Amino acid sequence: MIPNFIHTYVSVDCVVFGFDNENRLNILLVQRHFEDIPNEQHRKLPGSLIMNNEGVDDAAQRVLTELTGIKKMVLKQFKCFADPGRASEKDVKWMDKEYNHHIDRIITVAYLSLCKIDRKINSSKYETVDWFPVDKVPDLPFDHNQIIQESLIEIRKWIESDFTIIFELLPKKFTIRQLYQLYSAISEKYIDIKNFHKKISSFNYIIQLDEIETNVSHRAARYYSFDQKIYKKNNTKLIK
Amino acid sequence: MIPNFIHTYVSVDCVVFGFDNENRLNILLVQRHFEDIPNEQHRKLPGSLIMNNEGVDDAAQRVLTELTGIKKMVLKQFKCFADPGRASEKDVKWMDKEYNHHIDRIITVAYLSLCKIDRKINSSKYETVDWFPVDKVPDLPFDHNQIIQESLIEIRKWIESDFTIIFELLPKKFTIRQLYQLYSAISEKYIDIKNFHKKISSFNYIIQLDEIETNVSHRAARYYSFDQKIYKKNNTKLIK
DNA sequence: TCAAAAGTGTTACTTGTACACCCATGT
DNA sequence: ACATGGGTGTACAAGTAACACTTTTGA
Secondary structure, three states, X not given: OOOOEOOEEEEEEEEEEEEOOOOOEEEEEEEEOOXXXXXXXXXXXXXXXXXXXXXXXXXXXXXXXXXHOOOOOOEEEEEEEXXXXXXXXXXXXXXXXXXXXOOOOEEEEEEEEEOOOOOOOOOOOOOOEEEXXXXXXXXXXXXXXXXXXXXXXXXXXXXXXXXXXXXXXXXXXXXXXXXXXXXXXXXXXXXXXXXXXXXXXXXXXXXXXXXXXXXXXXXXXXXXXXXXXXXHHOOOOOOO | OOOOEOXXXXXXXXXXXXXXXXXXXXXEEEEEOOOOOOOOOEEEOOEEEOEOOOOHHHHHHHHHHHHHOOOOOOEEEEEEEOOOOOOOHHHHHHHHHHHOXXXXXXXXXXXXXXXXXXXXXXXXXXXXXXXXXXXHOOOOOOOHHHHHHHHHXXXXXXXXXXXXXXXXXXXOOEOHHHHHHHHHHHHOOOOOHHHHHHHHHHOOOEEEEEEEOOOOOOOOOEEEEEOHHHHHHOOOOOOO
C-alpha cells in the first residue's frame, strides 16, 4: 500500500424520485439492519459497493434493478461524495457487520433516478422499500441527507435542461394540472397555470386523449399523454 | 478484503481551460515521465491520488495549486470516470513505476477549472506544464481524451448556468469582441455581434473603461472590466 | 345557484433578431 | 479612398405575463 493515499472501497448511492397524489416529491428509502438492535428502524439510500468488473453507471443500474425489479431505469450521475468524515462511528460499525470487514472511509458516487410512483416495487435485495415525501425524510446514516439535499438542486437542473424527463414521474395518462403541480414542485418558480396550459397544449408531442376525469366536483379535465417519437423528431427546446 | 468488490485508489484529474490570443480554448497538460524511455514525450492531465485526510474538492484544489502556483482557483467537479478498462497495460506499467506499487484499476473524479492564459505558471510539482489548443491535444493515457471531450460539454453548461465565470478566462481589461469570441468558442451557437455588444454593454456590472485599443487598423475598441460586487448585488440571470 | 377548476381569448409588455447607418483608424 | 471593425438606432417578430371570460361538474 502506498502511504498517505486512500485505498478503499467505492460505492454508488441512488436517489430515486417519485411524485405522489398529494403533489409531493418522494424518495425511495430502504431499511438498514442492525443485527444487535433488531427493533431500531433505520433507513438509508439504496446503494452498493462497486464490483470488480463494473463501471459506476453499471453499478447504479444494478442497484436500481435490485431495488425495484425494473430492468432499465433512467439515471444520471450527479456527484461524488468523499468527505473524510462522511462515515460516522456508527456507520463504520454497521459496515463492519454488513461486510464482515473493517472499512473506515468510503467514497460514494451519487445518482439520480426517476420512477412512476404507482409502479409496483419488486425488490430482489431489500425486504423493505418505501416512499418518503422529501420533507418527511428521517435522519439517515453517512451523508445521505446531504446527498438528498443536493439531488433536489440537481433534479431541477435536469428538468431545465431536458424538460421531457418529467414524464418519467407522471402516469401515462395525466392532466395538465398534474403536470403543472409536478413542475411547480420541482422548479419552485411560479408560472400562471393558464399560460402553462396554453403552452403545453401547443406542443405537438403532447397528445390529447378522448378520456376525461370522472368524479371531480368541477369541470372534468382532459387526459393527455407524451409521445416520445414525435418529440424526438423535432426536439425543440421547451420551457427554458 | 471483501471478494468481488473493488478495493482501490481514487484520483482526481483536472481539465484547466485557458483562452488564447487566437481565440482558441486551450488546456493545460503536464509531462508524464517514463524512466526507461526518457525521450518519449508523453502528456497527461494533471492529477493525483487522494490522500487520507482529504476530500475530493481538497485534492483537486491541491492539484491545481501544485500545477500553477495559484492559491485559489475556481473549480467544479463534473464526473467520476470508473470504467474497468480505463487503465491500459501501458498505464498500469507506468503506475507500477510512478507509485512503486501495482494498481490495476483506478477510479478518477474529473474537475473543470479556468485560468487566465497570461498568468504565469509556477508549478511546484511538474517540470513541464504547457497549454494545448483543444484541437491539438495529443493522444493521452487512460481515458484523458474522453475526459477532455466531456469537459467541453460541461464548460458549455457551466457558462449557461453562470455566465460570469467566463470572466475567469479573460484578462481584467477586455474588449467586447474578445468576450464575444470567447463566448462563441464555448457556446458554439451563433449570436449577432452587434446585438451581443448592445446586450453586454447594457449590464451595469460591465464597466466601461477610459482606455481603448491601440495599433489596430480600424476604429479602436473600448476596454471593459467585470465588477463582481455590482453583479452580486443584483444577480439577474443573463444570457439564458 | 354556487364554488372550483377547465379551457379559450385578448392585450400589453419584454426580448430577440436582422440589419441599416455612421464613426474611427491604419494602410 | 477603402477596408475593417466599433458602436448606435430602428423596426419587426416572437415569446411572456396578466387577467377577463366562458364552460362544465358536483354539492
